[in-house]
Amino acid sequence: MKIIFHVDMDAFFVSVEELFDPSLIGKPVVVGGRPDQRGVVSAASYAARKFGVHSALPLRTAYKLCPQAIFLDGHPERYREYSHKVHGVLQRFSPVVEMASIDEAYLDLTGTERLLGPPLKAAHRLHEEMKRETGLNCSIGIARSRMVAKVSSDQAKPNGVLWILPGQEARFLAPLDVRRIPGVGKVTEKNLHALGIRKVGDLARLDEASLESRFGKWGLALAGKALGEDAGGWFDSEIGAEEDPKSISHEHTFDQDTADAARLDATLARLAEKVGRRLREHGLYSRTVQVKLRYSDFSTITRAHTLDHATGIDIELIEHARALFLKNWNGKPVRLVGVHAGSLEAAEGQMNLLESERQERWRKALEAVDKIRDRFGESSVSLASGMKGDYAERVHENPEGLPGKAPRGH
DNA sequence: TCTGGGGTCCTAGGACCC
DNA sequence: TCTGGGGTCCTAGGACCC
Helix, strand or coil, X not given: CCXXXXXXXXXXXXXXXXXHCHHHCCCCEEECCCCCCCCECCEECHHHHCCCCXXXXXXXXXXXXXXXXXXXXXXXXXXXXXXXXXXXXXXXXXXXXXXXECCEEEEECCCCHHHHCCHHHHHHHXXXXXXXXXXXXXXXXXXXXXXXHHHHHHXXXXXXXXXXXXXXXXXXXXXXXXXXXXXXXHHHHHHHHHCXXXXXXXXXXXXXXXXXXXXXXXXXXXXXXXXXXXXXXXXHCCCCCCCCCCCEEEEEEEEEEECCHHHHHHHHHHHHHHHHHHHXXXXXXEEXXXXXXXXXXXXEEEEEEEEEEEECCXXXXXXXXXXXXXXXXXXCCEEEEEEEEEEEEECCCCCCHHHHHHHHHHHHHHHHHHHHHHHHCHHHEECCCCCCCCHHHHCEECHHHCXXXXXXXX
8 A cells, every 4th residue: 555745844934034033933924035125935934824924925015914924035055955954854754755846845755664664653653853953843644646735734834744544545534625635726727617516525525527528638637536546647656766957047126117228138138157067067958938918008929939959058049039029129118038958868869969968068168168157156157248259258257256265255 | 816937739731832 | 623541740729847
């Protein structure tokens, strides 16, 4: 019998902030930015949630609901560090671990009973060791499928354990709102409500055929989910299977909408450079470059271009992004720009010999640039402007970032 | 209320090919 | 001179997740 744990850290970002500043404990805390910034809540403390503040809420709205809350920008490096610590603790319980995001993981504990005892005992130990080694609380859902484990950890919050016994999945799910099913969001919920389906139990009573005709491929998976099965889609994959990313993107929302062409161009170039760098870190090359534009009214377009050879070279990414932007920008103020690299290929892809040698030379040169950026900051070397001559002439060094001078921040 | 940033997956239409 | 059919690639948009 399969035994899957879903471990979900409680108010993760807020809890990490509390470790660094215990005076925050018990107070309404919002991580995500200043209350007058464009942005949304990343995490809210339980005290803040009492006021209706929750993640994904616009910061300005959160401020209106709870002006006395403490608003923090947050520390992504700290969260990554603690995520690694969490991973370390989990690995002691099972070699089959998959971090599903920065603050949640799936573990396969099938066959560990002799070592760890029955599931509830193992969960109890996990709680204790997690608290002792990271200072953090988590909630644990246990079931024989990933999906039910995920739903039950949600029901166990905060700091609880919930084990759904084999065979009891449908009974556990039936009284829950359809929205509790992972993959059912606002839109699907509304569509289901329109059909008079509000609870998972209502869904389970429907026949597969009518679900499929209404919701396509998805409906079929939905029918299985209502019964607690992992059938179809992401939940069906093996726990712990490491895969290369399928796309890499960066985007930026301006504090205020801008129609300043030079500023838009510089932002686009900076984003493309970040994308290029991440491609090199993964040893990947992209064959499709896409830009995204969002205007003041929030209308959003994406425009893509497929290259005849995959690339990981900043300049090429920048120039394709630039061309797409110029061809498609309507000249009106822009709220957001983004650069996206898709159709990713591993280094040994289908490039011809000449092309792959050229890519290789560039990769070496750019990795040197990446190292300088590591030491002296992102702005120490910029390839973002003046794209005419050869590589050497295109590197503009920022005087403040020159090797030999004291780098900033040290 | 005025809506981030980084992803995954799905759909649907048109081009193109056999 | 009344309109095939399937496969694959490309593009755009959208739902959803944390």
